Amino acid sequence: MPLVLTAQTLLFDMDGTLVDSTEAVARTWSRFARRHGLDAGTILASAHGQRTAETVAAHAPPGTDVEAETAWLVGQDLADTGGTVAVPGAAELLAALPPHRWALVTSAGRELAVRRMAAAGLPLPDVLISADDVREGKPSPEGFLAAAERLGGDPARAVVFEDAELGLLAARAAGCFPVVVGPHDGPAAQGRPRITDYTGVACASSFEDGLRLVLPDSVPARTAVLASH
Template sequence: MGITVTAQALLFDMDGTLVDSTAAVERTWRRFAARHGLDPAAVLAGAHGQRTAETVAAHAPPGTDTAAETAWLVAQDIADTSGTVALPGAAELLAALPRGRWALVTSAGRELAERRMAAAGLPLPDVIVAAEDVRRGKPDPEGYLAAAGRLGVDPRATVVFEDAELGLRAGRAAGGWTVVVGPHGGGAARCRPRITDYRGAACSDSGDALRLTLPTRLPSMVPA
């Protein structure tokens, strides 16, 4: 069983959506927590889907040089991609997409995005909207709107793949048709189509639109 939709472009988050970088992400934030005597579970709970600088600002003790700490964390991330892998079926789906029909919209910096995608064996699209490319991170829709604009499509004609609350909210605010990847059960995931990974997904290009088939059922209610 599956559902088939048409779209002008597909927009993907990266971490947790195309790439499983959980082990590396947790190692980095645990180092940060240890440096500052913080509860690593509390830090990790708020870090997913958020830009590094915003997580640092939310958790660093008063007086911390947040810019320097952010730079240190980014360097740690870039140096440590061990255990980073692609979600099952992701490589096959991306290989089927025309280069000008998909984009990466990530809260990671561009260099880190390039490193993690390479570590996972995934290609990079022509359009990448990374942390440094937006003034406001997710849940603001700026990144998804920018990606749609650079692809030359109406954001309302895109499918957005996300795994986290902030990203799902951003995709919906941009007007995209959001698909939940993985187990996230927050409010923005309610009544949305969901996939575990991309096994069984297929996409073809008619020239006018993409025809995307996903291995999931359409929920009985799909709010706009």
């Protein structure tokens, strides 16, 4: 059966959640790996959901200028959005949402977020919390808390759409209700509602100026079912 949630606000991660930027991300980190004689697969396995500077610091050889390498990587990302597309159903869902009821919370920088959303043909929300706007990246709850506050909502009544372990942990730490997008099956995803994409996801204004969100039958039967949030 479909899962019905009520919420004040919806908070979305970007890469892998609203935008499929897999090809561009792989190309950028492969360039970085070649520059330093590193294994691109190892880097990509840990980079998802993390700010670029944190990934550089974790993998770059000792003595690397992390700030300079981060700036180089950001430049590569900004110049290469080839193959970036919207996750199926994302455009339709966002078009149905009141502008003051949703936000983007991403580990990408602000300029990159703007470019990737544009490349995917998706609108920008009034509230965008990027890597440039927080002191600590995910799994810190800072970004989700900031987004809920700027929307004037209670984090406990926010539904978060995330596809990565760090983001799901951040959503839980913020007191939000996480929904998994895509195949990630790490510890933070266990027992959570899951959608493959936004095909069949419906949202409408509800009582008390909130939102009524319906997730389709693709939600596994084993997940927890909430009638409201």
